[in-house]
Amino acid sequence: MNLRAALRTVHGWSQQDAADRWNERWPDDPKSFKNFSYWEQWPAPTGHAPSLDVLAHLAELYECSLADLVQDCADFRDHDSAFRDIGALKTTIDGVSAEASEAEIAGLLHKLDQADVNELARMTTTWAARLGAKEARRSILLKLSAGMSLAAASTALDEVAGSPVSAVAAAGDRAFEGIWHSQYRYLSASRSAEHISEHYVVARQQGGRLIAQGLPHSSGSQVRLELAVEPPVATGTWRETTAPGGHYRGATYHGALQMVIDPSGRSMHGMWLGFGRRFSVNTGEWTLTWQEASTSKSAQRKYYERI
Structure with missing residues (x-):
């Protein structure tokens, strides 16, 4: 049963029932059960x-998308590079489902390990291009970026892996x-040159969490770091x-x-x-x-606008 017949059948209509409903809606363009039979037999020679126009009326009649009616027809999207990128990204995302086997997870990790960052960015951009307005795409990508950064810094990753909490976090070390x-x-793309940005920051620690806030800068710029400290590494966001x-x-x-x-x-x-x-x-x-261990106001003032 093709899609045109299936969508009629799920409504519990015979071809004659469908024709009757068509004629009620569009009496100036009457159809018989034979018309429905011909449409449902297509693309067979008979x-x-x-x-x-007919497909649009059928979609309205069956309360579906016009595309649903021809979904079982020829599909050449796999010839399009953009569609392949979207499929590859979906496969990558699906690989992290809760039901994924160890082999599937290992395959995903291998794929991500071998992937180039620019390639992942290109695939993600292709996917995001289908999300609607330009502002919405950028907002979603930035939100995903921030969410992934926070996930990377989360101590929940240690709990999932079953590893002990770091000695620094456990002892409440400062x-x-x-x-x-x-x-x-x-690297500034517009000026094609490498630049250095410097700040003095005051860092405060709560267990394995380190938050560093920039001190007053001569230019007025502000910087903030949030790090999960797990010696010998620190991971987080800026x-x-x-x-x-x-x-x-x-x-x-950020x-x-x-x-x-x-x-x-x-x-x-x-x-x-x-x-x-x-x-x-x-x-x-x-x-x-x-620079120094003190975080007092007097210690901080020594570094105000030094850069």
Whole structure:
């Protein structure tokens, strides 16, 4: 049974019933049960191809999408590269379902490990292009980016893996509290050059959670880091509101941050990931260097607008 016959059948109508309902709605264009028979036999040689007007009327009659009526016909979307990208992304996402077997999860991890970041970005952009208005797409992608960054920093990942909570978190240690010098590198697409952004930040620690807030900067820019500290690594998110009078005119950017902690606990070095002005995925180096342990107001004032 093809879709045109199936959609009639689920309403409990015979071909004559369907014809009667058609004639009630469109008396100026009467049809008989034979018309329905011909449409339902198509694309067999004994059938007649329904016109777009007919399909539109059938969709209204059966309360379905016009596309539903021809869903069983030829489909050549797999020849289109954009459709293949969407399918590949869906397969990747489906691979993380709760019912996924160990083999499926291992396959997904291998696929992600082998995938290039730019390729994933291209696939995701193709998928997002089908979400509606440009503003909605960007909003959704940024929300997904922030959600994934927070998930990466969550201690729930340790619980899922069955690993013990870090000694730092368990002891409520404040070994990383203090004032740090923050420096990251970025490539400006519009100016085609690498730049360095520096801040002094005051960091406070609650168990395995470290929050660093930028001290007053001479340019007016503000930076904030939220890290899950699990020596020898720290994972989390960054957020910066750029200088109001600078090149980026006070724009706000955010992303993910992964750092390796030096055994001394006095420096961290890693990479940041985030979106650029044109919503390209960018990355670069980020370092944190410890300055002093005090977080008092007087200690903070020493670093006000030093950069």
